[in-house]
Amino acid sequence: MTKRIILGAVAILLVIVAAYASFFIAPQERTMGLIQRIFYFHAATAWAGEMTFFVCFLANLLYVWKRQPKYDWLGVSSAEVGLACITVVLITGPIWAHPVWGIWWTWDARLTSTFVLWLLYVSYLLLRTLIEEPERRALLSALFGIFAFLDVPLVFFSIRWWRTQHPQPVIMGGSGSGLDPTMSKVFFFSVLAMHVLAAFLIVERYVLEKMKSEFDFLAREVEAQ
Amino acid sequence: MKNLDSVFAAYIVGWGVFFVFYLTIAKRTSNLRAELDRLKSSLPRAK
Numbered sequence: 001m002t003k004r005i006i007l008g009a010v011a012i013l014l015v016i017v018a019a020y021a022s023f024f025i026a027p028q029e030r031t032m033g034l035i036q037r038i039f040y041f042h043a044a045t046a047w048a049g050e051m052t053f054f055v056c057f058l059a060n061l062l063y064v065w066k067r068q069p070k071y072d073w074l075g076v077s078s079a080e081v082g083l084a085c086i087t088v089v090l091i092t093g094p095i096w097a098h099p100v101w102g103i104w105w106t107w108d109a110r111l112t113s114t115f116v117l118w119l120l121y122v123s124y125l126l127l128r129t130l131i132e133e134p135e136r137r138a139l140l141s142a143l144f145g146i147f148a149f150l151d152v153p154l155v156f157f158s159i160r161w162w163r164t165q166h167p168q169p170v171i172m173g174g175s176g177s178g179l180d181p182t183m184s185k186v187f188f189f190s191v192l193a194m195h196v197l198a199a200f201l202i203v204e205r206y207v208l209e210k211m212k213s214e215f216d217f218l219a220r221e222v223e224a225q
Numbered sequence: 226m227k228n229l230d231s232v233f234a235a236y237i238v239g240w241g242v243f244f245v246f247y248l249t250i251a252k253r254t255s256n257l258r259a260e261l262d263r264l265k266s267s268l269p270r271a272k
Contacts, residue, residue, distance in 0.1 A: 019236065035228040038235045045239065084246040088239040095235040099228050201247065208254045215257060218264045 004203055011200040014193035018044070018186075026186040035099050040190045042092040043171075046114075048194035049085030052078045052202065053121070053152050060145035063138055069213055072138035075145055076128060077205035081198050083121045090118060101165065109158040110166035117155055120148035134216065 022040035029036035056078040063071035093111070094104040105111065124144055131137035159166055170179050171187070179187060 015240075033227055034232055037232050041236060041239055080246075084242060088242050091242065092235040092239050095231050095238070099231055197243065201243075201250070204247070204250050204254070208250055208257065211254065211257050211261060215261050215264065218261070218268065222264060222267060 004200075004207070007196070007200045007203060011193070011197040014189075014196050018190040018193035021186045021189055026183050027180060029183075032100060035096060038092055038096040040187055042089060042096060044187065044190035044194040045085050045092070046089045047191050048198045049082045049089060050152050050156065051195060052082035052085060052198050053117075053149055055202070056082060056145055057149035057152075060142040060149075063142040064146070067135075067139075069134075069138065070210075072142065073206055073209035073213065074202075075138075075142060076125070077202050077209055079121050079124050079145065080205055081201045083118065083125065084201070085194075085198060086114065086118045086121070089114065106165045108164040108166055109162040110155065110164045113151060113155045113158050117148075117151045120151055124148055134213075 018040070022037050026037065026040065028034070056075050059071045059075035059078060062068075063075060093114075097106075098104050124141060127144055128137055128141050131140060158164065159169055171184075178184075
């Protein structure tokens with residue numbers, strides 16, 4: 001419990017410092033101006049979301065291999081946190097796009113693949129509500145989770161493989177791309193902050209899922225008596 | 226300060242999503258803990 005409180009406090013502290021750095025330390029971008037500051041929150045949340053889905057993917061693989069409930073708990077916990085992150089990405093993206101592009105949304109490769117990713121993990125969570133038997137639910141959702149993760153590399157590489165309305169990569173984008181050194185430091189600090197926040201949320205959600213499993217077990221025992 | 230409202234909206238709505246998500250986890254955990262305690266206390270009696 002104490003460790004969870006410390007992790008939560010560290011996450012809150014880091015996101016506050018990251019928000020401060022995004023507004024007051026990162027220099028103003030020349031062409032976009034103030035609106036570019038959404039990038040530090042939007043892109044860092046997207047990276048955290050993708051990492052969270054990677055954790056879900058690993059948990060799903062481990063469940064299929066070892067059939068231990070703890071991997072199922074980790075899978076659903078990270079899927080929910082990743083979904084929260086991608087929801088934020090899908091909200092903050094259009095808020096940035098409207099003043100810059102003049103439109104809220106366009107069906108380009110990056111935006112469409114991100115929306116598909118969101119739909120896939122909504123389906124993953126919906127699927128879990130449709131199956132009552134715990135082991136069958138865990139196995140089917142793990143298999144679906146492995147399939148859903150295939151979209152994550154597609155989202156990441158979409159702006160590298162295709163010409164998109166979405167800006168081209170400024171991190172790991174090859175020659176001609178890159179960020180001002182201060183912007184880069186603020187961005188990577190924001191990435192760290194969002195990863196710690198995601199880790200905190202996964203831990204909290206995992207505790208809930210573990211408790212649910214204990215409850216189901218006891219409920220069956222009471223019913224059997 | 227052009228677009229300050231958009232930047233403000235993005236941060237507020239974004240943090241709002243995380244905050245509401247955390248609240249739902251905390252609420253579900255608290256409800257389940259109460260249910261679990263009730264169930265545990267009913268077990269010895271059932272025996």
